Amino acid sequence: MFSRHKKGEMEIDIMLDEPLTNDSCTKVVIELVKYILYQKQQIPFAYEALARFQTSVKATDRNAVSFKTLSSMLKDVSDQLFSQFFLKGCDVKEVAILLGPTILSPKLCIAIEFPSYILNSKQHKEYQHSSRKPLLKLMRSLLECDEFQEAMNIPLSMTNMFIMLKKNDGNSASDFFLPKPQYILPTQQSTSCFRIKLGQSDQVNIECNCESLVAVYHDSFKIQLEDEDNVQYRQYNSSNQSLYQWYQSKQIIKGFKFHT
C-alpha cells in the first residue's frame, strides 16, 4: 500500500470499495484540510471541537471570530471546488494541499489523485453513494502510514495553506482557481511530499441505478443537464496528459492561535 517514489515522494494507494462522487471528492479534500490544519498545529483544537466551542461563547469572542473566518474560507474553497466538477469543458484530476510560506517552498505537500472516473452527482445521490465510507478508508490508511504520521508530528509555525487543482480546462477564464501554467509540485529536500492515489476496485459497479431513482434534480444543477443526460460517468484519457495544468486557489487558508 505504501511505497517511496522519485525524490522522496511517498505514495499511498487507497482502494475504495465505494464509487466517489463529485460531492464525496470535495468532502475528502476538505476533511483532509481540517485534519492537517489540526495535526500541523495551525488551529488550536480539532476543527469539530472548535465548531462546537464557537456556539458556546459570545459571537464577539476572539476565538469564535477567528473560527468563523476560517470556516467561511473553507466553505468558499469547498463550494468552488465542488462547482469545478460540474463545469463544462473542465476536467479535474488532482488536488494538492500545500503548507508553507509560498507555493514554491512548502514544508508539506499532499497530492490527491482521483480515480479515473468520478460519478457525476448530478445523477447520483449522496444517500446512494455516501462519502462516509471513502473518508473512513482514507483516514484509516493515513493513520496506518508511519511516514505520514511522522510528517504530521514535525512542528511547524503558523504559515499558509494553499489549495491547488490540476485540471484540463477548455474555458477561457478561471477566476477562483488561477492558472499557474508552468507550475510543478515541489520536489526539494525540505518538503515532505505525499501522493494519495484514490482507486476503485474492479468490483465496484460503476453503472449504478441512481438515474432511475432520482427524478427531480437539485435546482442549481439544471442548467447543464440537457445534453449530458446520458453521461453516466466521466473518464479521462491518458493521452492528453499535457493538457492538465495546475491552478491555485485564490483563497489562502490561514489558521489561528487560541487567545486566552
Place this chain on the structure above:
Amino acid sequence: MKEENVLHVEICQRVDSTWSRETIEETVSTEFKTWKEVSLDIILHGKDFLNNIAIQNHVESIICSSNYIEKGKVKIEGATIKYYIYRLTQEGAATETMNSNSDELSVASHWLLPAQEFHYMWENLYYDCDIKNNLLHFVETTMLFSSLAVNSNIISWNKVVLLHGPPGTGKTSMCKALAQKAVIRMIDRFTHGKFIEINSHSLFSKWFSESGKLVMKLFDEIKSLVQDESALVCILIDEVESLAHARKSCNNGTEPSDSIRVVNALLTQLDQIKRYPNVLILTTSNMTEAIDLAFIDRADIKQYLGYPSEVAIYNIYHSCLKELMRTEILKREEICDISQLKLFGYTEDSNTKNSLKLLELSRVSEGLTGRTLRKIPFLTHALHLSTDKSTLSKFLKAMHSAILKVQQEGELQQS
C-alpha cells in the same frame, strides 16, 4: 539586428486567463500591426482596448519601452518587437519564521515575482540619465554571464548591487522594482522569481548563542530555494551598514562578541550563495562614505541614488496629479508630460500654462527627497484645501505653500 530598434513590449496577462502565452502574443501583435506608433513607458490598460474584446478579457496591461528613448512615441513599423508575457502573483509577503529558544522570529520575507505588490513600482520611480536602464542591463549581463558559465577567473564579475544615498531616495523601492523588472524581462530564462528580504535586525537582536545557528538555518532554507534553477532568486539586505556597524562596535569591545560571529556568518553565507548562477544580491545603504565590509566592497555596481532633479520632480508631481484626477479629487484637466512640454518649446499658452507652473514648482522643490515629494500632494490637500474637488490652478497655488512649509520644517530640523 539594429539594437536601437528593439521595442520591449511587456504584457501582463490577467490572472484568470487560461490562454497560452503564444495566443496572447499573437493577439497583441495582431492589434499592434494596425497601429502606426506606440507611446513609450505609459501603462496601456487592457480594459481600454475597446475594439478588442480578446485583449479586454485576457490582458491586464501593456507597457512598451525602448533602451534608448524614454517617453514619447515610436513607430511600430521597422521596429524589432520583443514580447514578454507574464502574470502577477496575488499573495503578499510570506514571512519565514524560525524558532529560537521558543521564540518565533521572522527572519525573512518572501515574495514570488512578478508580484502584484511590486507592480508599476519601476514605472513610478524617476531618475535622471539612464540609472534605471543601466541597472537593468547590469542585471541582465550578470545573468547572461552566469548562465553561459563564463569563467570568473578570467572575467570577474560579482552578483552584488549596492544602492546608496540619503534616506527616502527610493533605494528599497528600487531593489524591489529592479527584481520585478528583471524577472519580467528574463521570463524566457526563468519562469519566475523569488524575492527574499532578510531581516538582519531580527537576526542579531537575539545574538545570544543562538543567532549563529539561526543564520545557518536561514541559509539552508535559501539554498533549497536556489536549487530550483528555473527561478531567479533575489536576496535583499536592506540597510547593510547596520552589519558593518555591529562589526565595528564589537571591535571596540563594547558589544558581546557574538554579534561579530553573526555578521561574519552572514557574510560568509552570502559569499557562498552568490556562486549559484541564478542568484542576485541587492543591498542598500544610507551611508555615502565607503562601507567597510569586504563583501560590499566587491559589489560590481554601486549606484548612488540622490535627490531628484527638476525633470524627475516634474515627473513625480505629474504622476501624483494624474492619480488625483483618476480618483476625482482633482477635476480632470490637461497636463503635459515633460516631453510634450519640450516639444512646445516651453512657450506659454492656455494649454501649457498649468504645466509651466508645475515646472516652476519642480524647480522650487529641488533638494527634497522622493519620499517627501510624494507626500506634498497629500499635505497640500490637508493643509490648504477645503472643497472636495478643486481646479488644477488652485491646487498648484496651494501646492506652492505646502512646498515652502515642508522646506522650512526641513531647515528647522537641520539647525
